[in-house]
Amino acid sequence: MGAALASAALFAADARAAPGTDADAVTYRRHVMKTRGEQAAALGMVLQQKGPAENAAIHARTIALTAKAALKAFEAQVPGGEAKAEIWRNWPDFTKRLKTLSDGADDLAAIAEREGLSAMQAKVMSVLSCKSCHDAYTLRQGR
């Protein structure tokens, strides 16, 4: 952790130099995606009353943020990892899906804050539809 932060600081000082390598682009966006997966898992636990209800909105907002971060993360046109080249061939569709996820997750957070967990529960499946994008654009078929 300390070393990672130290190197992050080094890179920050050099922010206008050439962006990272192709491998960096893949590693970076996978960190963003894993964050999304972890937050979805945490929210799932909350909805099953295995985690604190107070955090439901936080998890939904964090998912929205990961979708915003992903928009930038995929600008580097680097197939690899589990990502298919179709992402960049169908860029408007791909970015629209990320925008829909981001807006939807923000709405979920607002619903949780205003109306509580069961109101959020009723909407969660339609908003957090991860599978259709994975089926279209990744090697993660069916999940």
Ligand code: HEC
């Ligand atoms: C707009 C399309 C899109 C949507 C919507 C989407 N994903 Fe993904 N996801 C991807 C792509 C593309 C990858 C592959 C990235 C790579 O390997 O470079 C991925 C990969 C992942 C990974 C694997 C990360 C790793 O490297 O181990 C997880 C976990 C994940 N997504 C979770 C989610 C969850 C949870 C949701 C729904 C809340 C979601 N995704 C919605 C496009 C999407």
